[in-house]
Amino acid sequence: MPQAPIDVYSWPTPNGHKIHIMLEECGLPYRAHPVNIGKGDQFEAGFLKISPNNKIPAITDPEGPDGKPISLFESGAILVYLAGKTGQLLPAGDRARYEVLQWLMFQMGGVGPMLGQAHHFRLYAPEKIAYAIDRYSNEARRLYGVIDKQLASNRFIAGETYSIADIAIFPWLRSWENQGIVLNEFPHLKKWFEGIAARPAVQRGVKVLADLRQPITGDKEREILFGKTQYAKH
Structure with missing residues (x-):
């Protein structure tokens, strides 16, 4: 039975690229959902349910370790999870x-x-x-x-x-x-x-969502990323 796609909530930043590359390297099916951090998408209630630290990336795997859905945030934890799921890119010894x-x-x-x-x-x-x-x-x-x-x-x-x-x-x-x-x-x-x-998988991974990213130039974007919005209670 084919693996159900993993939902990836991300943005084309270094931390986002880690997961895009990993999924490409492992050959897992996935759907990339943009979380525009310059517009404040990371503070939306739906995203905060799976990423309480309001940071990308986060994933939801409908086929978790016990066959039930699992959501994860923190890119390092996601890499370890995907390595464990596939038996790839993390040695067993x-x-x-x-x-x-x-x-x-x-x-x-x-x-x-x-x-x-x-x-x-x-x-x-x-x-x-x-x-x-x-x-x-x-x-x-x-x-x-x-x-x-x-x-x-x-x-x-x-x-x-x-x-x-x-x-x-x-x-x-x-x-x-x-x-x-x-x-x-x-x-x-x-x-x-x-x-x-x-590496072909790396080249594919860094292209994921890349066409959506724009330079941070406006005061509003800077405020969302670095100002009081970041420290407000969400």
Whole structure:
């Protein structure tokens, strides 16, 4: 019996791309539902039921582990779930599995938050704060250095096998120029990055919903994403 499509509530951001790429790599059927975070769709009651942190992505799988529907938020948790569901991209052996999971946590706790702050202060902050720009640009370079060193002796992020760790990290590095990075300074990372970008499933994944995204230019969008709306009780 064919797998029922997974409903993906998302937007073409690095965290959204993680799940789009994972679904493409695994070959699972899915339906992508746009959640326009610049217009405030993430605060709608229906979305908050499955993503109480008002962040994309979130999924609903009509065929959960017990055969009943399951909803999940947090991109890292969704990657682990989809890997478990399909038996793909997360090793079964304990040692290799924990190697992957530590690098997934590295992305969730470091790469995403720090590069996100670099983007914010370099591109979106209403005033240019030199300390903040330097702080997060330097942290971005440090993180790129950590990844480059890891890739000096490994084909992929967590060893010799492509995994959800690669899928988690790759989308966050696609905007390296906006993060103040010179990619040629990280040759091992650059080689890995180009290899991941060439994968057909990755190319399909980053196109999902991409035609809907517009640059954040208006005050209303900035207020929704970064202002009081974000901190209101929903």
